[in-house]
Amino acid sequence: MAKMLGSDAILRSLEAEGVDVMFGIPGGAILPTYDSIARGTSVRHVLARHEQGAGHMAEGYARASGRVGVAMATSGPGATNLVTPIADAWMDSTPLVCITGQVRTNLIGTDAFQEVDATGITLPIVKHSWLVQDVEELPHVMKAAFHVARTGRCGPVLVDVAKDVQEAAIDFRYPDGVDLPGWKPPHKVNARQLGEAARAIAAAEKPVLYVGGGVVNAEACEELRELAEAGGLPVVTTLMAKGAFPESHALHAGLPGMHGSKWANWAMNKCDLLIAVGSRFDDRVTGKLTAFAPGAQVIHLDVDAAEIGKLRHADIPVVGPLKLALAGLAREVGRLREEGAEGPSAWRTQIDEWRDAFPYRYDRDGDTLKPQTLLETLRDLTAGRDDVVWTTGVGQHQMWAMQYLVCDRPRSFITSGGLGTMGYGVPAAIGAKAARPDATVICVDGDGCFQMTCQELATAALEGLPIVTVVVNNGWLGMVRQWQEMFYAERFAQTHLTHQVPDYAMLAEAYGCAGFTVDSEDRLEETLDEALTCGRAAVVDARCDPEEKCFPMIPAGAAAIDILEYPEGETVDA
Amino acid sequence: MTHTLSVLLENKPGALARVSNMFARRGFNIESLAVGPTERPDVSRITLRVECDQHSLEQIEKQMHKLVNVLRVSELEPGETVERELALIKVAVTPERRPELLAVADTFKAHVADLGPEAMIFELVGPPDVLDSFEELVRPYGVKELVRTGRIALPRAASRRTPRPQHVLR
Numbered sequence: 001m002a003k004m005l006g007s008d009a010i011l012r013s014l015e016a017e018g019v020d021v022m023f024g025i026p027g028g029a030i031l032p033t034y035d036s037i038a039r040g041t042s043v044r045h046v047l048a049r050h051e052q053g054a055g056h057m058a059e060g061y062a063r064a065s066g067r068v069g070v071a072m073a074t075s076g077p078g079a080t081n082l083v084t085p086i087a088d089a090w091m092d093s094t095p096l097v098c099i100t101g102q103v104r105t106n107l108i109g110t111d112a113f114q115e116v117d118a119t120g121i122t123l124p125i126v127k128h129s130w131l132v133q134d135v136e137e138l139p140h141v142m143k144a145a146f147h148v149a150r151t152g153r154c155g156p157v158l159v160d161v162a163k164d165v166q167e168a169a170i171d172f173r174y175p176d177g178v179d180l181p182g183w184k185p186p187h188k189v190n191a192r193q194l195g196e197a198a199r200a201i202a203a204a205e206k207p208v209l210y211v212g213g214g215v216v217n218a219e220a221c222e223e224l225r226e227l228a229e230a231g232g233l234p235v236v237t238t239l240m241a242k243g244a245f246p247e248s249h250a251l252h253a254g255l256p257g258m259h260g261s262k263w264a265n266w267a268m269n270k271c272d273l274l275i276a277v278g279s280r281f282d283d284r285v286t287g288k289l290t291a292f293a294p295g296a297q298v299i300h301l302d303v304d305a306a307e308i309g310k311l312r313h314a315d316i317p318v319v320g321p322l323k324l325a326l327a328g329l330a331r332e333v334g335r336l337r338e339e340g341a342e343g344p345s346a347w348r349t350q351i352d353e354w355r356d357a358f359p360y361r362y363d364r365d366g367d368t369l370k371p372q373t374l375l376e377t378l379r380d381l382t383a384g385r386d387d388v389v390w391t392t393g394v395g396q397h398q399m400w401a402m403q404y405l406v407c408d409r410p411r412s413f414i415t416s417g418g419l420g421t422m423g424y425g426v427p428a429a430i431g432a433k434a435a436r437p438d439a440t441v442i443c444v445d446g447d448g449c450f451q452m453t454c455q456e457l458a459t460a461a462l463e464g465l466p467i468v469t470v471v472v473n474n475g476w477l478g479m480v481r482q483w484q485e486m487f488y489a490e491r492f493a494q495t496h497l498t499h500q501v502p503d504y505a506m507l508a509e510a511y512g513c514a515g516f517t518v519d520s521e522d523r524l525e526e527t528l529d530e531a532l533t534c535g536r537a538a539v540v541d542a543r544c545d546p547e548e549k550c551f552p553m554i555p556a557g558a559a560a561i562d563i564l565e566y567p568e569g570e571t572v573d574a
Numbered sequence: 575m576t577h578t579l580s581v582l583l584e585n586k587p588g589a590l591a592r593v594s595n596m597f598a599r600r601g602f603n604i605e606s607l608a609v610g611p612t613e614r615p616d617v618s619r620i621t622l623r624v625e626c627d628q629h630s631l632e633q634i635e636k637q638m639h640k641l642v643n644v645l646r647v648s649e650l651e652p653g654e655t656v657e658r659e660l661a662l663i664k665v666a667v668t669p670e671r672r673p674e675l676l677a678v679a680d681t682f683k684a685h686v687a688d689l690g691p692e693a694m695i696f697e698l699v700g701p702p703d704v705l706d707s708f709e710e711l712v713r714p715y716g717v718k719e720l721v722r723t724g725r726i727a728l729p730r731a732a733s734r735r736t737p738r739p740q741h742v743l744r
Contacts, residue, residue, distance in 0.1 A: 123591065124599045128642040131587070148642060182584060182645045306636035309629070 001173050006135040007032040007166040010099065011041045013142035016174040019043050019070050021434045023057040025050070027074025028114055029101030032166035043070075046434055046463050049455040051078050053427040055085020056453065059094045060431025063414040064389055064439070066219060068095040068149050069431065075101045076114030079160070083121060084421060089156040090125040091418025092240060093217055095149040096156035104164045105133045118160045128183075129158035135168035140175055147178045152185025153304040154217045186303060189320035189328060197275075197299045197316045198332035201231055204273035204297075206347040208253065209233050210285075213240030213417070214278020214302060215322055221245065221410045223326035224277065230334035232343030234351050236264050238279055240417045243407030253351050257285040258554045259399035262563050263354035265554070269293050269561045271347075276300045278322050281311040282418065291559035301325045360403050361551075361566040368545035369520055371397065371472045375404035377524050378442070378470065381532065388412060389432045389441045393425040393449025395479040396550045397472035401444040423452030429467040430460050440468070440532065447473040447497055447504070454507065460537040461512035468531050469508075469539045474546045475499040482549045499543050508539035519543035576605060577631050578655065578727055581620040581638060582612070582646040589643040593620060596637050602630060606724030617645065621726045650727050657727040659702045662687060663709065664695045666716035675715060682708045693718055 004012070010033050014022065021044045026034040037045055048054035051073040058069030069089075073082050079100040089096040103112040108131075119129040128148050130141045138161070145157045201207055215224050221244050228235050228245065234253035235245045245252055254264030268274065274296040279285070286292040289311060300307070300314035301322060308317045318325050337343065362372045382388045383406075390405055391414045392398040398415060407413045414432055416424035429443035450471050460467050472478075477495040484492050505515030514536045518527040524542070531538040551566040583589045590609055597604050605623040612619045624634060631649070638647045650657075667675050672694070679686065684698040698708055702725050709720065 119588065120591070123588075123595045127640075129588075152640075180642060183642045304640070306633065306640055310633060 001171045004170060004172050005032065005036065005166065006138050006161070006168045006170055007036040008039075009135070009138050009170050009172045010142065010161065010166070011036045011043065012172055013139060013174055014043050014070060015041065017068070017142075017146045019068070021046060021061060022070040022072055023048055023054040023061070023431065023434075024072030025054055025074070025078065027078045027101065029075035029103055029163045030072060030078070030099075030166075031101070032163060033072070033099070033101070033161075044434075046430070046459065046465070048427070048459050050453065051081030052084050052423070053430075053453050053456040053459065055082045055096075055098065056088070056421075056424050056427035057431035057434070057456075057459075058096055058098075059085055059089055059424075060391060060414055060428030061435040062094050062096060062431075063428070064411055064432035065435035066411065067435070068097055068146055070097050070099070072099045073101070074114065075103055075118065076116050078114075079116055079118035080121065083125070086122055086156045086158065087125045088416055088419040088421045088424065092416065093154045093213060094156065095154040095217075097145045097149050098156060098158045100158065100160045101166070102131065102160045102162045105162045106164075108133070108162065119158060122158050125156070126158050127155040130160065132159065132161045132165050135165045135170045138165065138170065139172060140179070143175045144178045144180055147180070148183060151183075153214070153302075186305070186320045189318060189325045191328075193316060193318045194325065194328045194332060197301075197318055198329055198336060200273060200297060200299060200316055201233070201275065201329070201333050202336035205344055206271045207231070207233050207273040207275060207344055208267050208271040209235045210256070210268060210274055210276045210279050211235055211237045211241045211244055212277065212279025213238065213244075215241055215244045215326075216410045218278060218303065218322035220278075220323040220326050223323055223330060225249075226330035227326050227333060230330045230337060232337075232345065232348065233275070234267055234348060236268055238282075238285055238417075239402055239415060241279070242402060242413040242415075244410050246408040247406045248408055251348075254355070255402055256560070258287070259403065259550050259552065261355075261360060261403070262358035262552050262565060263351060265552075265560045265563050266354050266358075267351045269559075271296050274298050276302075276314075277326065278302060280307050286311070287554040287558055287560035291561065301329075358565065362548070363566075366545070367520075369518070369524065369543065371400050371474065371544045371548055372404060373521060374470070374472060374524065374542050374544060375400045375444070377528060378444070379405050381525065381528055382440070382442075385440070387439050389414065389436060389439045391415065391425045391429040391432060391441065391443045393445045394420045394422045395446045395449060395477070396474070396482065396548075397444055397446040397449075397478070399479075399550045400472070405444075422446075422449040425449055426453050426460075426467070426469055427456045429469065430456055430463075430465050433460075433465040433467050434463075442532070443467055443469040445469055445471050446478060447471055447475065448477045450504070451497075451502075454511075457508060457511035457513050457537060457539070466535060466537045468537075470528070470531075471504050471539060471541050472544055473499055473504065473541050474544045474548065476546055479550070485549070487555070499546070504539055504541035512537075514538040515541070517541045517543070575627065576623055576625045578650040578652070578657070578725070579622040579624065579634070580648050580650050580727060581622060581644060583618055583620065583641075584643040584645060585611070585616050585618045586643055589618070590620070592641050592643060593638065596641065597624075597634070600633070600637060602626060602634055608724040608726045610726070619726075621724070623725060650729060654730050655727045656730055657701055657725050658699060659705055659725045660697070660699045660723045661705045661709070662695055662697055662721050663712060663717060664693050664719040665712045666693050666718050668692065671715065675712065678708075678711050684708060
């Protein structure tokens with residue numbers, strides 16, 4: 001027991017949880033806790049320029065490290081600015097503890113200055129939340145917050161602490177355990193379900209592993225690889241699972257979905273057994289759900305029972321921790337294979353043929369810099385390196401990054417999937433860099449996205465977190481423009497941003513970062529190399545073809561099997 | 575099909591809001607909801623009526639299980655459950671017609687909770703369909719105001735293999 005203030009108890013709790021970095025901005029209702037920071041803590045605080053930035057930094061930190069991300073903000077607007085990152089973390093199952101100040105307990109409910117109902121506003125987008133009005137509850141709430149954020153299916157929690165609670169005295173002792181009788185995530189796997197799944201896998205002629213971000217959260221990538229190799233199973237990884245299985249592995253069968261490869265989509269849609277692992281049949285993956293993988297039996301492995309059968313009936317459900325489930329399945333499938341069951345070699349040959357027949361394609365001829373060329377150059381510049389972490393914003397550039405970058409390691413591709421949060425890239429990169437200071441962290445951003453959170457360049461410059469941001473600057477809200485061109489008769493309503501305003505290199509310099517501009521292939525490699533090796537936070541303004549569209553594409557609501565390729569007559573093999 | 579769910583949840587601030595919010599945000603419709611204390615002071619019971627198909631029902635149960643404050647969710651089978659509801663019904667009635675209305679009420683064991691010169695309030699507890707019937711019968715007199723608690727329910731005292739107690743109205 002140690003006498004201290006509630007605000008100190010918050011810091012001591014973070015320390016007890018092993019938190020090394022947190023991200024935030026002070027303000028009135030959280031001032032006591034910032035005073036505790038000033039009085040000393042082992043937790044490094046990274047000062048963001050906007051609470052949304054702090055939240056995405058915490059997300060980037062969590063995704064890069066596998067640890068719980070921590071963001072701190074004041075009440076009212078501080079809390080509402082955290083709503084977007086909380087929603088983002090909810091959709092992508094990112095473990096996050098958000099700590100917000102709240103007005104004094106005697107003012108709660110009176111519409112006091114900077115009062116919002118933070119727990120109410122975030123109710124649908126958190127795993128759980130607490131409004132702490134009694135300092136005695138604080139240590140238990142902090143313990144429970146970290147426990148809930150990282151157990152079962154990962155996700156965000158909110159701890160809203162009244163200002164007078166932060167100022168109140170407490171005999172602090174961090175609890176050893178939690179008292180959460182209603183929180184019982186599955187901790188084991190049903191052996192019968194597992195056996196059934198293994199037999200179905202061994203018997204399948206055209207099986208596909210459909211792997212989602214849950215495998216990364218479960219730290220089960222090794223077990224996934226064991227299963228794939230034991231069964232000779234092709235592995236499709238979703239956007240959230242990019243890198244969960246080595247993309248250069250012979251069994252990797254591409255990325256599916258709206259802008260995935262035609263061959264990956266075909267593999268999923270023509271398989272006879274779909275083994276979904278930590279994935280959730282998102283509409284951006286399935287296209288028209290009723291036409292998705294029509295001939296497939298489905299095995300669904302997930303730690304969240306509610307995902308099983310939510311969108312697609314699971315013939316064989318396997319609920320439980322994926323690490324256990326995949327390890328058990330790998331053992332069982334390996335045993336069945338040894339007993340003489342044949343691997344699906346004809347099916348793998350078929351997928352390889354599709355891979356050769358339908359590569360990503362674009363037309364490199366012309367005067368303008370193609371975004372795909374930019375991504376290919378980045379890929380080649382970093383080839384063979386194991387220290388690179390990519391982050392992206394949301395839109396065309398994100399999809400090109402997904403298509404052209406090659407990730408062989410989990411946690412090396414950090415992106416906003418479910419919520420599709422523009423502006424995610426720069427702050428997520430800063431968070432990733434804070435988690436992994438030795439890594440080369442590169443944010444591939446769009447010009448629209450960049451302008452939503454570029455104030456965090458100041459954070460990168462001043463906190464010694466040198467990230468490299470490559471702005472795929474096509475002067476438009478590119479993905480929206482693409483839809484307007486294809487589906488709204490080329491009526492380009494409110495999507496033109498221009499290549500020139502702002503001047504991104506000058507903006508970077510203004511924020512204390514290095515700025516570069518490139519608009520042709522000539523100096524592309526040289527410029528990118530310079531940015532990557534300058535040792536400072538850097539921004540490369542890569543001015544690209546404004547009219548380039550992202551293909552392949554499953555039009556919204558269409559069947560995934562009917563994916564559109566790069567328009568005929570314009571295609572050149574990349 | 576309409577299902578009755580019995581949900582045990584921790585008696586904590588905001589616990590009910592989390593349950594009702596989950597229904598709202600996932601597009602499930604609550605027909606009735608009654609919440610109150612149980613034999614344990616730290617636990618409340620919600621009795622919910624939802625109109626949905628089997629697939630939605632499974633989703634509802636699974637999503638509710640994920641809420642940290644929810645301790646248990648179970649579906650109550652119609653034949654295996656004791657269900658009750660309370661109604662207060664204010665019926666317009668002149669002094670001359672009171673006797674016939676009271677005769678109707680007596681048949682249903684409805685109590686007179688309040689009496690005024692031009693109206694009376696009945697209090698009736700029973701299975702929801704009995705409340706429906708009573709409501710139907712007094713409607714011609716003119717129902718001025720009506721409130722029902724929504725049903726509460728418990729699984730029967732005995733399992734299905736043992737004899738059940740006689741169905742008794744209060």
